[in-house]
Amino acid sequence: MMPSIAIRSRRPVPFRAALLLTLALGQALLVGPARAADPVRSQELVSQGLAASTVDQKLALFQQAVEADPANVQALNNLGSMYQEKGDLAQARRWYEEAVRQAELQGKSYPIGYFSLGDACYAQKRYQRAWQAYQKGLALAPDDQETLARVEEMRRQFATYFDSQGNFLLKDPEEITRGLKLGTRNMVVGEEPSVDLVVEFEYDSDEITAASDQQVENLAAALKEMLDAGTGETLTLAGHTDERGAVAYNLDLSRRRAEAVKRRLVKDYALSPDRLATKGYGKSHPKVPKATSEDDHRRNRRVEIIRGAGPP
Numbered sequence: 001m002m003p004s005i006a007i008r009s010r011r012p013v014p015f016r017a018a019l020l021l022t023l024a025l026g027q028a029l030l031v032g033p034a035r036a037a038d039p040v041r042s043q044e045l046v047s048q049g050l051a052a053s054t055v056d057q058k059l060a061l062f063q064q065a066v067e068a069d070p071a072n073v074q075a076l077n078n079l080g081s082m083y084q085e086k087g088d089l090a091q092a093r094r095w096y097e098e099a100v101r102q103a104e105l106q107g108k109s110y111p112i113g114y115f116s117l118g119d120a121c122y123a124q125k126r127y128q129r130a131w132q133a134y135q136k137g138l139a140l141a142p143d144d145q146e147t148l149a150r151v152e153e154m155r156r157q158f159a160t161y162f163d164s165q166g167n168f169l170l171k172d173p174e175e176i177t178r179g180l181k182l183g184t185r186n187m188v189v190g191e192e193p194s195v196d197l198v199v200e201f202e203y204d205s206d207e208i209t210a211a212s213d214q215q216v217e218n219l220a221a222a223l224k225e226m227l228d229a230g231t232g233e234t235l236t237l238a239g240h241t242d243e244r245g246a247v248a249y250n251l252d253l254s255r256r257r258a259e260a261v262k263r264r265l266v267k268d269y270a271l272s273p274d275r276l277a278t279k280g281y282g283k284s285h286p287k288v289p290k291a292t293s294e295d296d297h298r299r300n301r302r303v304e305i306i307r308g309a310g311p312p
Contacts, residue, residue: 042069049078055085066095073103077113084120093120100133111141118147127154127214128172160200160211163295169198170215176222180235180307192308194238196287199261199303206256208264216261219305220269226307227275236277236306237261242297243283243290255280261303277309 042065049061059082065075080095096117103110114137121130131154134147141147155162161170179195197219200209208216223235239254239261258278265271288296 037069037071039069039072042066042072042075046072046075046078049075055082058082059086071102071106073099073106073108073110073113076102077110077116080116080120084116084123089120089124093117093124096120100136109140111137111144113137114140115144115147118150122150125214125217126172126174127158128168128170128175130154131168158211158214160209161198161215163298164293165295171195171197171218173218173221173225176219176305177225180222180226180305192236192306192311194304194306196299196302196304198298198301199257201257201260204253206253206260208260216264217269219261220265220271223265223271223276223305224269227272233307234275234277234309236279236309238304238306239278239280240285240287240300240302240304241283242300243286244297245283247282247284251280251282251284253280254282258303 045061045065045068049058049065052058052061059079062075062079062082065072066079069075076095076099080092080099083089083095084092096113100110100113100117103113114133118130118133118137121127121133131151134151134154138144138147138151154168158168158170162168176195176197180193197215198212199215200212201207202209226235237258239256239258241250241254255278258280262273262276262278265276266273283300286300287302288299291297291300
């Protein structure tokens with residue numbers, strides 16, 4: 001498992017001096033005419049919330065502020081902060097997501113919203129979404145030291161999941177589930193909806209590296225949701241190698257690696273072995289044919305999750 005890192009709790013916006021955004025002025029201009037809102041009252045409630053002495057009092061006042069004006073970005077973000085203080089990360093993320101959505105709709109630069117969202121996602125182990133939020137925030141406030149430190153920590157923690165272009169390849173459970181449910185098709189391999197994952201193995205081995213523990217954990221969470229849905233369908237774990245090496249050797253290695261992922265899912269996460277099939281395709285279905293760069297070889301070395309039996 002990946003090492004845990006203390007999660008920062010970002011205070012309500014006015015306490016973060018470097019990023020203080022004076023939304024009180026002109027808040028009335030942020031709401032479209034179709035929304036029945038009272039921005040003045042909303043901002044009054046925000047001020048009361050900031051002055052309140054307990055988390056519960058602050059939460060109640062920020063909630064009232066959002067009800068008075070659902071487009072009040074400051075109220076939305078501070079409400080998320082209070083839920084994070086109470087340990088309710090799902091609710092915190094919900095309100096942070098809404099805060100940045102409203103800021104984008106209003107054309108406002110609101111980096112604290114992205115940083116707060118990133119922190120909540122990081123605490124949930126939704127590292128891909130955290131990375132995306134941090135990058136958006138840093139595009140607006142590139143000198144935020146807390147976030148720069150977190151980004152560097154993520155680069156060290158997940159070093160094998162960054163390619164040479166700086167792309168972060170780890171997939172969150174929701175991304176895996178969405179790809180399978182929405183019918184994303186891999187036209188190289190077949191017609192079944194599928195998702196490709198980077199799962200690292202020891203050299204010339206079917207032993208999963210410790211660096212891939214988080215990706216396997218995310219895969220387990222996604223597959224559990226789908227298997228628990230009661231559709232009765234089979235999900236196939238398909239192993240692929242890069243194009244280097246002998247055909248027969250790569251075919252056997254890809255099969256063994258797919259089976260190793262299945263064993264981990266069954267043993268550590270109690271997924272039903274009867275609902276998980278495995279196949280090995282060796283180097284016959286590269287994502288990047290005739291690859292020359294290490295990044296492209298890496299894209300070819302993958303475990304593909306297929307909704308259905310997969311091609312023969």
